[in-house]
Amino acid sequence: MLPVSEVEKIILDLVKPFAPEGDSEILPLLEVNNRILAEDITSEWDFPHWDNSAMDGYALRYADIADVIDWQNLKLAIAPYEITAGKAITQLLKQGECVRIFTGGMLPKGADTVIMQEDTERIDNFLQLKVKPTQGEYVRHRGEFVKAGTTLVRAGTKLGATEIGALASARCQQVKVYRQPKIAIISTGNELVSLDRSQFLQDGQIIDSNLYALATLITQAGAIAIPFGIVSDDQAELEITIKKAIASADIIISSGGASVGDYDYVDAILEKMGANIHVCSVAIKPGKPLTVASLTRSLNVNESEDVILYFGVPGNPVSAMMSFWRFIRGAIAKLNGANSNYWHPQFIKAITTEDLHAQGRRETYLWGQLTYHKGNPIFQPIKNYSSGNLISAIGTNALAVMRVNQTYVPVGDEVMIMIV
Numbered sequence: 001m002l003p004v005s006e007v008e009k010i011i012l013d014l015v016k017p018f019a020p021e022g023d024s025e026i027l028p029l030l031e032v033n034n035r036i037l038a039e040d041i042t043s044e045w046d047f048p049h050w051d052n053s054a055m056d057g058y059a060l061r062y063a064d065i066a067d068v069i070d071w072q073n074l075k076l077a078i079a080p081y082e083i084t085a086g087k088a089i090t091q092l093l094k095q096g097e098c099v100r101i102f103t104g105g106m107l108p109k110g111a112d113t114v115i116m117q118e119d120t121e122r123i124d125n126f127l128q129l130k131v132k133p134t135q136g137e138y139v140r141h142r143g144e145f146v147k148a149g150t151t152l153v154r155a156g157t158k159l160g161a162t163e164i165g166a167l168a169s170a171r172c173q174q175v176k177v178y179r180q181p182k183i184a185i186i187s188t189g190n191e192l193v194s195l196d197r198s199q200f201l202q203d204g205q206i207i208d209s210n211l212y213a214l215a216t217l218i219t220q221a222g223a224i225a226i227p228f229g230i231v232s233d234d235q236a237e238l239e240i241t242i243k244k245a246i247a248s249a250d251i252i253i254s255s256g257g258a259s260v261g262d263y264d265y266v267d268a269i270l271e272k273m274g275a276n277i278h279v280c281s282v283a284i285k286p287g288k289p290l291t292v293a294s295l296t297r298s299l300n301v302n303e304s305e306d307v308i309l310y311f312g313v314p315g316n317p318v319s320a321m322m323s324f325w326r327f328i329r330g331a332i333a334k335l336n337g338a339n340s341n342y343w344h345p346q347f348i349k350a351i352t353t354e355d356l357h358a359q360g361r362r363e364t365y366l367w368g369q370l371t372y373h374k375g376n377p378i379f380q381p382i383k384n385y386s387s388g389n390l391i392s393a394i395g396t397n398a399l400a401v402m403r404v405n406q407t408y409v410p411v412g413d414e415v416m417i418m419i420v
């Protein structure tokens, strides 16, 4: 049993990220949500494009008021034009003058400061100030957000609403993103049947729920899940299915058959197939029987070889999800070209609402819900843990982490939480 941190490192070291050339595609902006950018995007323009107002108010020349002691009684002449957003401005703001301006309006030459209208009083065509502005106030200066020629979004960034909006503002119609990794799912076990209702559920049979849970996690991780069906506990059948999966997938996940039972064949088959087995079990609860192996796929064209990562996760449904949350999600992120911010789970500290217990032999993850009370993170664990009980994990959004040898955390104490 290897420690969790060591297994995470072994896995990440095995992952060779996609190449920006070859493993990428160019897609229109509305199709890149959740994808990883495969190129640096450089801004062609200064942002903002020109000095503009951040408020509805009046643009003025700070020099006109800078040294005026009796500024409250100063009357600035309001220019006979106004500046709405979108209007190109050629006028020069004259000395002693101010101009009506609206949020987003271009600052005229000569103006350097904006006062918001609530801080002014307009008397006919003159403006009196109720508050003395500071120089440059409420002006968004040209190039203040980003200068032309600098990087706007870096390769390796996961694209979401902010990034896609920013790319749109820079007039990017399409961008190069990494292709989505293809993840094969194999469900092993004589007891498994599909969702198909055409057959009666016989005694001893259970539905292959891992396929659905894993496929959902894979999709959430930005990859494509490819189901390779249910394989009975038969060595030859498993070998054939793994060979098929190698031909089309970047990563293979099988569930079940990862432990030490007489019909737990995964390790044996992988060895027979010449795989390198890097991990057989992890000091984690749930999720102890985890096989991590690498297989090779020959590329005949140039005789180079692709390495396919194989994860044999436990059959117990919560254990299978645990392996994904703790190890596989990060591996997919690295493979997919995402920067290292995405390779590890996110942890925060929270106060537990119940006593937490663990045996202390393995790093133990207790599932439950993270909420906030008056802005403080609170962790509410479930009552009884069984890695076979997926129902108990409904609503889970976080897991409390009990380190090896940590057996008790009392209610009200702080505990490390992994967000899922």
Ligand SMILES: Nc1nc2c(c(=O)[nH]1)N[C@H]1C(S)=C(S)[C@@H](COP(=O)(O)OP(=O)(O)OC[C@H]3O[C@@H](n4cnc5c(N)ncnc54)[C@H](O)[C@@H]3O)O[C@H]1N2
Pocket: 187, 188, 189, 191, 192, 206, 207, 208, 209, 210, 211, 255, 256, 257, 258, 259, 260, 261, 264, 286, 287, 288, 289, 313, 314, 315, 316, 317, 319, 387, 388
């Ligand atoms: N003597 C030992 N026995 C076990 C050990 C051990 O160290 N020594 N480890 C236990 C732990 S921990 C786990 S976790 C399980 C993992 O077992 P396997 O990976 O070999 O999985 P199976 O035996 O095939 O199945 C376990 C359990 O999960 C159900 N299952 C399997 N596949 C699915 C699926 N696709 N959808 C839903 N449920 C599934 C299966 O019916 C079993 O109930 O081993 C312990 N044993």
Ligand code: MOO
Pocket: 284, 285, 286, 287, 288, 289, 314, 316, 319, 387, 388
């Ligand atoms: O590790 Mo198993 O996953 O405890 O149930």
Ligand SMILES: [Mg+2]
Pocket: 256, 257, 258, 259, 260, 261, 263, 264
């Ligand atoms: Mg077993």
